[in-house]
Amino acid sequence: MSANSPLVIRKSDPTKVEIDWADGHRTVYSAAELRAICPCAHCVDEMTGVRVHDPDSVSEALTQTDVRMVGNYAITVQFSDGHHTGIYPFPMLRENDPRPQEPAAS
Numbered sequence: 001m002s003a004n005s006p007l008v009i010r011k012s013d014p015t016k017v018e019i020d021w022a023d024g025h026r027t028v029y030s031a032a033e034l035r036a037i038c039p040c041a042h043c044v045d046e047m048t049g050v051r052v053h054d055p056d057s058v059s060e061a062l063t064q065t066d067v068r069m070v071g072n073y074a075i076t077v078q079f080s081d082g083h084h085t086g087i088y089p090f091p092m093l094r095e096n097d098p099r100p101q102e103p104a105a106s
Contacts, residue, residue, distance in 0.1 A: 014063035038086035
């Protein structure tokens with residue numbers, strides 16, 4: 001099992017998604033942080049890879065209304081602003097951790 005393998009994914013409240021990784025690390029995303037890095041074709045130009053959605057336009061008051069697994073490799077999130085087309089692969093979520101920290105001691 002790699003470090004990019006989540007053991008637990010939970011909606012701790014409407015504003016947060018928490019991921020406990022196989023190596024003991026925990027990532028906590030606010031709904032606004034997830035929306036700001038959305039990789040969907042509405043937010044990132046498919047041809048150039050350039051972000052077209054302005055992350056600064058995301059309200060800090062944004063919530064998520066649903067979080068679902070996509071196979072065994074990603075999650076998708078329904079946001080209170082109606083956006084729901086992003087698929088967030090686990091390696092992307094780990095790499096973009098808004099508050100990276102050392103893995104927990106065993």
